[in-house]
Amino acid sequence: MRDSLRLIIDSYDPGAPLTEASTIPAPWYTDAPIYDLELETVFAQSWQLVARMDQLVQPGAYVTGEIAGEPIVVVRGADGVLRGFFNVCRHHAAAVMTEPEGTANHLRCPYHGWTYSLEGELKGTPDFSGVCNFDRSRSSLVPVETAIWENWVFVRLGGRLAGVPPTTDLAQDAEATLERFLGADLVNQIKPLDLGSLHWIERRHYTFDCNWKVFVDNYLDGGYHVPHLHKGLDSVLDYSKYMIEPGDHFCLQWSPLVSEGAEAQTGAVRKGDRALYYWLYPNFMINWYSGAMDTNLVIPRGIDKTEVIFDFYFPDVSAAAREGNQASIDVGQRIQDEDVAICKSVQRGLNSRAYNAGRLSVRREAGEHLFHRLLHADLTAGLKALQGNS
């Protein structure tokens, strides 16, 4: 199994310059073992967005999520500190918190009623007297690295921690490692956008019948598909001036906006002088226009199933602004609807015996090239680590 995995991974040449490069080969999008390796070495090892800051303002506020198939909960403690844990009861492994979000005084497991403080310490164990050699202090919820950037809370699972009691406070170091991962370049580019002044208003979930990388590739094609697939969006972007600026773990794609000749519905809500599209490896996007932002979180749900969570933000979320904000969300919805069919079509084609890999546009597809090389590096390192462990 691992030999065939290695063959599939090695069939991509990460050293080829963009002018010579091909995409990652089709089996990367269709083979289940690659998918499992990605969960373990890409999603479990990278920083993953788990919540918005506005969901976690008050002590006791919590958000649950799933990263690489692992249940996670982030909660603001009574002491005001934000912490993340594996949402796995230390008794018999049930999920302790079962709602997507909420506010609680303590974290109570619904199975047998074990209760943890907001800081993750085991406090209550009904009907447990007489149990010998049981150290309650070593049965806290297992912590996960948690760090904040701009409007968002990220976690990183890291190596397999199951059963390891929390002996250290992971929070302190985490902020520094997230910042290193993001890189000063990205942090400095995002800071002046003043994202803290935007307010979240709505979340939408989309399901795509494709591998998660098909969605990311589609996002990173430098506007290549926009004139063909998104006529409305195309009417407000200056396609010939669309820029692609890859960083270390991110890629900025941006375009000047034009108002002349704009299709009415899109032109009304895509104003200002430019549109910025940031992709953060592996699966988070920030789409910024003056007066609007949406983010996309891409969650693999299977080899050919992907959920994308869209969060919409605006500077003014008062009743007076509602109509304009809704019109902006509707334009975003239309663009997604236009992408759904093409992503499904690509996934079907990737399964065809007629296709293995394709070439990249030098003018447009530097972002995809970066994505594929980062992925290759992670999968190669991940496979090596797994082989070392076996």
Ligand code: FES
């Ligand atoms: S599994 Fe949580 S109390 Fe038993």
Ligand SMILES: [Fe+2]
């Ligand atoms: Fe698109």
